[in-house]
Amino acid sequence: MQTLTDGYEHWRQKTSEDGICWLTLDKAGSGTNTLNKEVLTELDCLLDQARKESPRGLVIRSIKSTGFIAGADIKEFQHLENAQQGAAAAARGQLVMQKLADLPCPTVAVIEGFALGGGLELALACDYRIAAEGFERNLGLPEVQLGIHPGFGGTVRAVRLLGAPLALDLMLSGRMLSPTEALKVHLLDRLAQPESLDAVAREILLARPARLRPPWHLRILSWGPLRPWLARKIRAQVRRRARPEHYPAPFAILELWMQHGGKGSAAYSAEARSIGELLMTPTCRNLVRVYFLRERLRNLAPKQTAVQRVHVIGAGVMGGDIAAWCALRGLTVTVQDRAVEYVQPALIRAKKLFEKRLRAPGEAAAAGERLSVDIAGDRASDAEVVIEAIVERLDAKQGLFQQLEERANADAILATNTSSIQLEEITASMRSPERLLGLHFFNPVAKLPLVEVIRGEQTDPALLAKAMSFVTQIGKLPLPCRSAPGFVVNRILTPYMLEALRAHGDGYQLETIDQAAEDFGMPTGPVELADRVGLDIALHVIGILGATLNTEAPPLLKQKVEAGDLGAKTGRGFYTFTENRPVKARDYPPPDDELRDRLILAMVNESMACLEDGIVEDLDLLDAGVVFGAGFAPFRGGPIRYAIDTGVEQIIARLEALAVRHGPRFAPRPGWRQINSVI
Numbered sequence: 158m159q160t161l162t163d164g165y166e167h168w169r170q171k172t173s174e175d176g177i178c179w180l181t182l183d184k185a186g187s188g189t190n191t192l193n194k195e196v197l198t199e200l201d202c203l204l205d206q207a208r209k210e211s212p213r214g215l216v217i218r219s220i221k222s223t224g225f226i227a228g229a230d231i232k233e234f235q236h237l238e239n240a241q242q243g244a245a246a247a248a249r250g251q252l253v254m255q256k257l258a259d260l261p262c263p264t265v266a267v268i269e270g271f272a273l274g275g276g277l278e279l280a281l282a283c284d285y286r287i288a289a290e291g292f293e294r295n296l297g298l299p300e301v302q303l304g305i306h307p308g309f310g311g312t313v314r315a316v317r318l319l320g321a322p323l324a325l326d327l328m329l330s331g332r333m334l335s336p337t338e339a340l341k342v343h344l345l346d347r348l349a350q351p352e353s354l355d356a357v358a359r360e361i362l363l364a365r366p367a368r369l370r371p372p373w374h375l376r377i378l379s380w381g382p383l384r385p386w387l388a389r390k391i392r393a394q395v396r397r398r399a400r401p402e403h404y405p406a407p408f409a410i411l412e413l414w415m416q417h418g419g420k421g422s423a424a425y426s427a428e429a430r431s432i433g434e435l436l437m438t439p440t441c442r443n444l445v446r447v448y449f450l451r452e453r454l455r456n457l458a459p460k461q462t463a464v465q466r467v468h469v470i471g472a473g474v475m476g477g478d479i480a481a482w483c484a485l486r487g488l489t490v491t492v493q494d495r496a497v498e499y500v501q502p503a504l505i506r507a508k509k510l511f512e513k514r515l516r517a518p519g520e521a522a523a524a525g526e527r528l529s530v531d532i533a534g535d536r537a538s539d540a541e542v543v544i545e546a547i548v549e550r551l552d553a554k555q556g557l558f559q560q561l562e563e564r565a566n567a568d569a570i571l572a573t574n575t576s577s578i579q580l581e582e583i584t585a586s587m588r589s590p591e592r593l594l595g596l597h598f599f600n601p602v603a604k605l606p607l608v609e610v611i612r613g614e615q616t617d618p619a620l621l622a623k624a625m626s627f628v629t630q631i632g633k634l635p636l637p638c639r640s641a642p643g644f645v646v647n648r649i650l651t652p653y654m655l656e657a658l659r660a661h662g663d664g665y666q667l668e669t670i671d672q673a674a675e676d677f678g679m680p681t682g683p684v685e686l687a688d689r690v691g692l693d694i695a696l697h698v699i700g701i702l703g704a705t706l707n708t709e710a711p712p713l714l715k716q717k718v719e720a721g722d723l724g725a726k727t728g729r730g731f732y733t734f735t736e737n738r739p740v741k742a743r744d745y746p747p748p749d750d751e752l753r754d755r756l757i758l759a760m761v762n763e764s765m766a767c768l769e770d771g772i773v774e775d776l777d778l779l780d781a782g783v784v785f786g787a788g789f790a791p792f793r794g795g796p797i798r799y800a801i802d803t804g805v806e807q808i809i810a811r812l813e814a815l816a817v818r819h820g821p822r823f824a825p826r827p828g829w830r831q832i833n834s835v836i
């Protein structure tokens with residue numbers, strides 16, 4: 158066996174006795190393999206050499222436990238200054254992939270773990286692909302989530318290998334496939350146990366079976382005369398989910414296929430040009446920002462020993478779903494309520510969740526066994542985390558935590574899911590106030606990724622660190638917040654919903670108001686959001702935040718609550734709901750810029766207020782909280798980023814104009830004048 162590593166920092170090369178060349182990627186200084194300029198340059202040289210030495214076959218694999226290749230190096234995107242540079246970087250990557258594809262010997266990618274984006278594109282440039290069994294969804298082309306599309310020839314090769322419908326679906330949705338699914342759709346040639354991957358690679362290279370290609374009925378769909386018809390159909394579907402002015406990448410993917418059908422060298426240059434342009438869009442810049450914000454939240458918690466046991470008190474909407482989520486994530490959970498009948502609905506919901514999310518045989522049943530009922534609350538004593546989610550009443554919570562500090566393990570995390578009660582009020586009656594912190598989950602728990610981790614004035618920092626780690630362990634994003642009314646998310650959503658109701662009072666139709674927010678990029682308009690949150694809860698939160706926001710609830714909201722019209726849950730709020738969907742008028746006046754500014758700048762100005770009050774530590778955390786917790790249009794990068802992109806001076810001027818017309822609530826926060834010093 159001949160080994161060559163000299164001069165190569167990231168790749169190892171060896172040629173085995175049987176004449177097969179093994180290229181192993183182990184990107185230096187990084188826990189994960191990504192394709193940056195140096196990694197590609199080295200691969201380029203190694204491929205030149207392989208061409209000269211003409212081995213019997215060539216294998217590309219990774220030595221990292223974190224997977225094959227996680228994609229292109231996103232950090233490099235940030236140094237690109239113009240579309241030409243972006244196109245040139247893609248073209249350089251394409252050349253390397255083409256060199257691999259053009260090698261006269263057979264080539265195989267051996268995938269163990271993640272092969273994403275550029276990593277999968279590299280595998281697509283090989284003649285064969287084999288993957289290790291036993292991984293969850295680890296194969297995909299998720300570039301669209303960053304506002305771009307594959308740029309190393311993937312838009313062409315995916316279509317050629319899989320046929321247009323599946324290739325476009327993967328690129329447009331960014332969804333991932335498990336190895337088993339990938340084998341079924343012929344993205345992979347073989348699956349193998351991790352320990353036999355090398356043997357299978359060798360076997361394939363020596364046997365040289367026919368290369369996979371789509372059946373004729375899929376190939377024919379990329380035929381010129383059929384393309385416009387199919388593209389039109391798919392474009393209509395995409396338009397239902399995204400607007401080209403907000404998210405141009407999916408439309409660019411379709412356009413590339415429309416023009417070239419995954420064929421010819423022009424398809425590659427068009428791909429490079431297109432990604433170059435997309436890389437320069439504010440959407441891409443902001444989605445990359447959101448990607449890094451997510452990474453930051455994921456990595457905020459110091460590594461700690463994993464939690465095994467959780468006890469949840471209150472099996473209502475929140476407690477029931479928090480308990481189910483923890484069991485889904487592998488923890489042993491006990492759930493307590495006043496009587497068994499209060500827990501039943503939660504157990505039914507949990508079963509549904511497990512069946513939906515855990516598809517492997519026996520997994521859903523195992524999760525069900527991890528979740529048990531403990532009405533007496535005996536098991537609170539051996540839990541490492543105790544989460545309270547009972548009624549939002551101070552006396553009830555005080556009484557419960559007084560008992561808990563006696564019962565629970567001395568180093569257990571004692572957490573409340575309260576959305577409005579100050580931690581300090583609950584701890585007033587505790588002997589050890591440093592033991593309490595807040596873990597504020599959002600409804601619905603299974604869908605919303607953020608958890609606000611609330612630090613009271615006396616909370617023990619070591620417990621907070623443990624709580625941050627616990628939130629990360631259960632696959633949520635922890636946002637550390639200071640205990641203050643509404644924390645971040647409710648504090649920012651409340652002015653948004655309140656302004657909508659005021660605008661309605663000024664004569665705007667409900668549908669027009671929702672449309673204004675959706676045109677901006679919010680996932681749900683403020684009126685529908687209020688109906689979905691529940692008007693009783695909205696009224697309660699406004700009551701709590703009233704003093705902070707210097708406002709009170711509009712009379713119409715109070716009337717609705719008194720009449721029992723609480724929104725989606727009662728079938729009627731501002732809208733009437735059928736099958737959990739609001740019935741909206743089809744014809745209504747279009748929104749105007751003033752209305753959009755009223756809704757959006759109410760949130761943006763309140764975000765600055767949160768920063769001034771030190772609810773979170775910095776503006777990135779604030780943006781992260783509002784994007785992941787309130788759904789603030791991700792392609793705008795967060796409320797503060799939106800203000801910076803628009804121009805802080807312009808935001809101030811718009812707020813001043815709104816303040817003149819609508820009242821002092823729009824007065825620009827003083828923080829705007831200092832922001833230039835922190836960005």
Ligand code: NAI
Pocket residue numbers: 470471472473474475476493494495499545546547548549553557574575576577597598599600694
């Ligand atoms: P819920 O009314 O659906 O559930 C409360 C549950 O606690 C009920 O099953 C009740 O029987 C039980 N309970 C009451 N007193 C108890 C006691 N002393 N011991 C044991 N169980 C008791 O309420 P929900 O909506 O789940 O809210 C719970 C907490 O979560 C509240 O603090 C609320 O502010 C907070 N929260 C609610 C959100 C929501 O969207 N509903 C969102 C985020 C936080």
